Amino acid sequence: MTQRITPELRQWIVEQAQAGCAAESVLQSMKTAGWDEDVAIDAMETSLRGHLDGLAVAQGQPPTVSAVPEPDMADSPLYIDVGDRKVAVVSAMAKPRVVVFSGLLSDEECDALIDAARPRMSRSLTVATKTGGEEVHADRTSEGMFFQRGENDLVSRIEARIAKLVNWPVQNGEGVQVLHYAPGAEYKPHYDYFDPNEPGTPSIIKRGGQRVGTVVMYLNDPIKGGGTTFPDVHLQVAPRRGNAVFFSYERADPSTRTLHGGAPVIEGEKWIATKWLREGEFV
Structure with a gap:
């Protein structure tokens, strides 16, 4: 059965991070509760990244920067x-x-x-x-x-x-x-x-x-x-x-x-x- 990452789960992950819990212990808790390890890792990564991006925006800073495609425009080519x-x-x-x-x-x-x-x-x-x-x-x-x-x-x-x-x-x-x-x-x-x-x-x-x-x-x-x-x-x-x-x-x-x-x-x-x-x- 497919395991769904719910908003409630993401909120719980953020709350554990805010409480100072180590990532390893949060992951172990999720595995003990029956979560597939890959799903649990994905939920942690996306939840915490979204949380940090939200904090950055609230503080007037842009969220996470990614590498992007870029044409070679260095010499103003025709x-x-x-x-x-x-x-x-x-x-x-x-x-x-x-x-x-x-x-x-x-x-x-x-x-x-x-x-x-x-x-x-x-x-x-x-x-x-x-x-x-x-x-x-x-x-x-x-x-x-x-x-x-x-x-x-x-x-x-x-x-x-x-x-x-x-x-x-x-x-x-x-x-x-x-x-x-x-x-x-x-x-x-x-x-x-x-x-x-x-x-x-x-x-x-x-x-x-x-x-x-x-x-x-x-x-x-x-x-x-x-x-x-x-x-x-x-x-x-x-x-x-x-x-x-x-x-x-x-x-x-x-x-x-x-x-x-x-x-x-x-x-x-x-x-x-x-x-x-x-x-x-x-x-």
């Missing part, structure tokens, strides 16, 4: 060599780290992704951090589907290209998600990281840790609307076919200023492919 092509750098912002690329995908690759995804589309879901599952949410009105990582030659080629572009292992990426936005469809501003204070987050991050970066690839040109917006920094990226926007977030906190959304499509339709990058290997 192009980045990703092995099978050179991808043009259109613009870059340091805080938050946002880089817009041109020509990440060819027209043929854009069409092939749309054609492969179209028969598998369904109403897009969002991650339910309260439960660790997925749910329909009114803020997201697109249709979507996921390719498995390395599902076919096209997906593998794009994943390898992204890995080289942002210097992050292929295995640390979730599967490519293709999304379709009809006229009026949108995705209201949100964060891509998983809220560490939500009860479902520990089960979500067991598959590869936190999300630390996002690549949004544009597969067609909407006639009007559909840009990717970053409200905190007053930035909007136009959804031009073959281009992409990359952004990273070193901590699961609004201080990263990575609030972003998909503006409503006013005329035409929008197709995008999204690649989320995790701290560790995504399984």
Whole structure:
């Protein structure tokens, strides 16, 4: 039977730490009570990390910082060599780290992704951090589907290209998600990281840790609307076919200023492919 890490358990772990109990004794108490050792260790790590992050925020300090993907921008390059092509750098912002690329995908690759995804589309879901599952949410009105990582030659080629572009292992990426936005469809501003204070987050991050970066690839040109917006920094990226926007977030906190959304499509339709990058290997 699967053992569920409840909010009550996490609170108990925090209380033991506050009382000065050694980690070894807390772990032993959980094992004696019937908890699987791996589950107990995971519960302790995520509970205490979330507690420390909460204290830091309360004291005006940012929570835990993670290593993040990062394109090689040291010499302000016009192009980045990703092995099978050179991808043009259109613009870059340091805080938050946002880089817009041109020509990440060819027209043929854009069409092939749309054609492969179209028969598998369904109403897009969002991650339910309260439960660790997925749910329909009114803020997201697109249709979507996921390719498995390395599902076919096209997906593998794009994943390898992204890995080289942002210097992050292929295995640390979730599967490519293709999304379709009809006229009026949108995705209201949100964060891509998983809220560490939500009860479902520990089960979500067991598959590869936190999300630390996002690549949004544009597969067609909407006639009007559909840009990717970053409200905190007053930035909007136009959804031009073959281009992409990359952004990273070193901590699961609004201080990263990575609030972003998909503006409503006013005329035409929008197709995008999204690649989320995790701290560790995504399984």
